[in-house]
Amino acid sequence: MPPSAQRPRLGRPARWAQAALAAGACCVQLDAFALNPALPVVRDELHGSAAATPWIVSGYLLAAGSLMPVAGRLGDLHGRRRMLTLGTALFGVAAVLCALAPSLPLLVAARVLQGAGGALLMPAGLALLTHASPPGHGRRATGRALGLAGLATVCGPFIGGVLARSVSWRAIFWLTVPLALAAALCARRAAESADPQARRRFDTAGAAAATGALVCLVRWLEHPAAWGWAMGAAALGALFVRAERRFPAPLVDLALFRNRPYVALTAGGALANSATVALLYVVPWVLQRDQGWSERDAGVAFLAPAVALAVGGPAAGRVRPAAAVPVMAGCLALAAATLGWAAYGTGAPALVMASTAAAVALGVAGGLALTGTQAVVRRERAGEASGVTKAALTATAGIWLAATGAGTGGATGAGGTGSVTGAGTGSGARPALALPAAACLAAAAVLVLTLLVSRVRKRLRRRAGLGRLVHRSD
Numbered sequence: 001m002p003p004s005a006q007r008p009r010l011g012r013p014a015r016w017a018q019a020a021l022a023a024g025a026c027c028v029q030l031d032a033f034a035l036n037p038a039l040p041v042v043r044d045e046l047h048g049s050a051a052a053t054p055w056i057v058s059g060y061l062l063a064a065g066s067l068m069p070v071a072g073r074l075g076d077l078h079g080r081r082r083m084l085t086l087g088t089a090l091f092g093v094a095a096v097l098c099a100l101a102p103s104l105p106l107l108v109a110a111r112v113l114q115g116a117g118g119a120l121l122m123p124a125g126l127a128l129l130t131h132a133s134p135p136g137h138g139r140r141a142t143g144r145a146l147g148l149a150g151l152a153t154v155c156g157p158f159i160g161g162v163l164a165r166s167v168s169w170r171a172i173f174w175l176t177v178p179l180a181l182a183a184a185l186c187a188r189r190a191a192e193s194a195d196p197q198a199r200r201r202f203d204t205a206g207a208a209a210a211t212g213a214l215v216c217l218v219r220w221l222e223h224p225a226a227w228g229w230a231m232g233a234a235a236l237g238a239l240f241v242r243a244e245r246r247f248p249a250p251l252v253d254l255a256l257f258r259n260r261p262y263v264a265l266t267a268g269g270a271l272a273n274s275a276t277v278a279l280l281y282v283v284p285w286v287l288q289r290d291q292g293w294s295e296r297d298a299g300v301a302f303l304a305p306a307v308a309l310a311v312g313g314p315a316a317g318r319v320r321p322a323a324a325v326p327v328m329a330g331c332l333a334l335a336a337a338t339l340g341w342a343a344y345g346t347g348a349p350a351l352v353m354a355s356t357a358a359a360v361a362l363g364v365a366g367g368l369a370l371t372g373t374q375a376v377v378r379r380e381r382a383g384e385a386s387g388v389t390k391a392a393l394t395a396t397a398g399i400w401l402a403a404t405g406a407g408t409g410g411a412t413g414a415g416g417t418g419s420v421t422g423a424g425t426g427s428g429a430r431p432a433l434a435l436p437a438a439a440c441l442a443a444a445a446v447l448v449l450t451l452l453v454s455r456v457r458k459r460l461r462r463r464a465g466l467g468r469l470v471h472r473s474d
Contacts, residue, residue, distance in 0.1 A: 010137075042056065057111075063113075068394065070119075079194045080131065084120070088180045091117030092176070098114065127385075139321070146314075153280075202251075206243040206251035256388065266388070271440055276309065277397045308363060
């Protein structure tokens with residue numbers, strides 16, 4: 001077959017959808033990674049307390065993570081392009097409010113609103129591009145869009161540090177406004193898509209229970225001694241399962257969790273995302289505190305791991321759906337080894353090299369969590385699947401930040417100052433990177449074991465089928 005028949009080119013609506021996803025994801029990434037170095041400056045200028053400052057990060061993650069399952073299903077019901085446009089508009093308006101915030105409480109409130117916009121933006125953009133692309137080619141288009149958005153990951157910490165100290169931390173939010181506008185304009189040119197078989201009744205009870213359960217879970221993880229939050233999360237989780245079983249058009253079809261490749265890729269991607277957050281927050285800080293590097297030198301040195309992380313999206317888009325789970329297992333194993341090297345190695349060169357190698361593995365694993373899951377679910381409910389996956393990824397990022405205190409403005413990306421809880425106890429990056437390394441290793445072992453069990457079952461079924469055929473022929 002000619003190459004054009006083997007690899008159909010994206011049509012104009014798909015290219016606009018790809019541009020909208022890339023610009024929207026770039027907004028989210030730039031906002032996240034550029035803001036962290038500026039948190040100490042924000043706290044000083046707005047005279048915020050140490051207890052309130054973490055909510056600049058946690059409030060955003062809490063809103064985004066808890067609302068993403070709802071946002072994904074809304075896209076399937078009412079149109080992914082519509083939800084993407086609404087999400088980018090809400091994100092841009094919230095960015096303006098953040099830039100104009102006169103006090104810390106108002107900034108936190110605007111960040112919560114921005115999290116709601118991000119929740120609408122990402123699942124709808126992923127599902128819109130998946131549906132607009134030719135069958136079997138959505139993962140490559142998504143990978144390229146994520147690769148373009150990775151530029152914000154590369155530049156974010158350095159830009160945030162420079163703007164916060166040379167101009168103003170408010171310039172970080174103003175910088176995302178034109179990107180949000182560009183994403184909205186591109187989305188308007190993409191073709192609308194929705195689930196044609198979806199019932200228009202919205203699962204209000206399921207949405208309330210899911211959102212409440214996620215909020216309670218994150219609050220409990222921030223305060224482990226407060227068991228009331230844990231009990232609330234368990235109770236609301238049970239109500240959510242009951243509501244989904246009874247409602248004729250559930251927010252999340254529970255059969256999704258019987259899709260083994262989807263569950264494996266989502267769980268592996270969630271762990272990879274938490275390890276990525278650890279890498280992005282800890283390594284620049286360790287270069288400054290333990291190695292005595294300047295903020296500028298640490299930011300420049302971290303460009304190598306950041307670029308390696310950004311190329312993970314396009315690389316993940318080239319992985320066939322059948323090979324996604326084995327590749328995910330390999331990436332997690334490689335990430336575990338290299339994170340261990342970074343945690344227990346000595347010297348700045350070893351730390352940078354280990355971080356770069358880990359970033360390659362984590363970038364591919366994170367990309368597979370988004371491109372691979374879209375390839376193993378029905379296209380009609382792509383928004384629902386992407387919403388659950390993005391919620392899992394965002395929640396794990398929030399959990400790691402809550403567990404380590406990295407969101408307080410102490411652990412920063414390039415250009416930041418301060419300390420990471422547990423990371424500044426005399427052993428540099430060891431406590432902060434050893435735990436993600438162990439989690440990645442355990443996840444890789446579980447995935448390998450699952451693959452082996454699945455293959456053994458298939459062989460036994462084949463033998464049983466051959467035995468029945470022989471018996472019938474006799």
